[in-house]
Amino acid sequence: MHVPDTYVYVTEEGVTRHYADGSVEALAWEDVIEVRVGGVTESDVLIVLEDRAGDNCVVPRSATDATFLARLRYLPDFDLDRLSWAVENADDGFVVVWRSPDPPHPLPDLEYD
Secondary structure (H helix, E strand, C coil): CCCCCEEEEECCCEEEEEECCCCEEEEEHHHEEEEEEEEEECCEEEEEEEECCCCEEEEEHHHCCHHHHHHHCCCCCCCHHHHHHHHHCCCCCEEEEEECCCCCCCCCCCCCC
16 A cells, blocks of 8 residues: 655645654644745645744645645635646746735733833
8 A cells, every 4th residue: 555755634724744754744824924836846846835933834736636725715815826827837946926915913012020
């Protein structure tokens, strides 16, 4: 039986990638601030989601499905045509296909006694 070296779960709450070595990357959709495409490896294109803390979840295009693409459309003003173009024209570099229109939340003011 062939076990894939990586698999991706997409839910209403977020996206999670499990690696063969047991490591996991997970992001909540509400925290995603940027989507990049590129980094072609072994005939696959990578879609990178980044959150406010600078954490990434790297999703190979081969691991994406209709659920993943449908969920991306909920990001404000996300353009699936731009994503498709970036995937078709991907190379070693990365192209930002979406950036959150909302500014990051400011850090809370700390109270000192």
